[in-house]
Amino acid sequence: MATVEEASRVDPVHQFAINPIVSLGDIGGVDLAFTNSSLFMLLVVGLISAFLILATQGRGLVPGRMQSLAEMSYEFVAGMLRESAGTEGMRFFPMVFSLFMFVLFANLLGLIPYFFTVTSHIIVTFSLALFVILTVVVYGFYRNGAHFLHLFVPQGVPGYLLPLVVLIEVISFLSRPISLSVRLFANMLAGHITLKVFAGFVVSLSAFGVLGVGGAVLPFLMAVALTALEFLVAFLQAYVFAILTCMYLNDALHPSH
């Protein structure tokens, strides 16, 4: 058993393992166990809510540090949405804000050692991306009716090119949920694997005595640098996810190119 524990420390994929904490059994043939992933999802939600609700408890006219942060995140996302989708887009503000904060907190929380990264699983990011695209499609048709299909027909394209262009537009639209989800998932997965591999080098090398410890300095420095980079990536990917969501929502609001 001890060897398995040791192995789990250097295996870079082990950190993505999903382990049931409370098994709820099969419900309708699907295993809905409460897992470490579920725990961290709820932790993310709890942290965001606690942060925003507690920070704004005082409703200070002059904000304190935490309230300032909460207001900054609000205005950051609001500005992003307003710039990409206009004032009409503000009806989607709670959605974009929730998405941004969820992805950001999940990414950042995953950087803490031994913490599970919710967004490193394709099914999570794909579900979020699908949620965005379905919102775009449903709202696009609800608001614009058949006019929403103009999204696939750019104006000013010669007639003989139109079938090709429409095909490209449709493919590009259909690939949006895939690109949106894979971008985030792959970034988190690759980042965490790289971190774990370099951290693993430190452990493996330092096992070879004094010389090994000396040699372990290099991967150690690399791991430190990568951690800094991962913090940047964590924020950047949340930002990218949110800004793309804003742009897609803009398509639902204004389908004409």
Add this chain to the structure above:
Amino acid sequence: MISPAYAQAHGETTETVGAAETHGGGHNFPPFDPATFGSQIFWLIISFGLLYYLMSKVALPRIATILEERNDRIADDLAEAERLKRETDEAIAAYEQALAEARQNAHGIAQEAREAAKAEIDADRSRLEGELDGKLQAAEARIGEIKSRALGDVDAIAKDAAEAIVEVLIGTGVARGEIERAVDAALSERAAR
């Protein structure tokens, strides 16, 4: 020191093999294990739904209210500052005007005083000049009177002198009437010349 590394390497292989065996092969990479998809989607919906509810019902309206109140407050304060500034400007303008009026009044008063003084001086001078003129005329009149009386006296003295001279020259008196005629004739002849 070497044994843990061996143990790790050894353990890693057994773990991989073990994982592959338990999952029936091919699904030992957790992110692509469909067995966990149902649970993840289920809990994602619950947690994200909860987050969406909390954000849209509690957190975001509250922050929006805070920001709105602050903006209102700032706008109010700016408006108040603007109003106060306007009031200050008005007060300054009123002050300037009052100052200009006061200056003008002062100027007017000085002018009046100067004119009044001048009028008084003029009156005094004309009164004095009148008095002096009167005195001068009275003096001239008296001088004329004295002169004419003196001239009258000269007439009588001339007649007396002529009578005395004639009496001395011819040794006898001459009638007074003749002397008077002769003197009058001489005087009128002299006056005519």
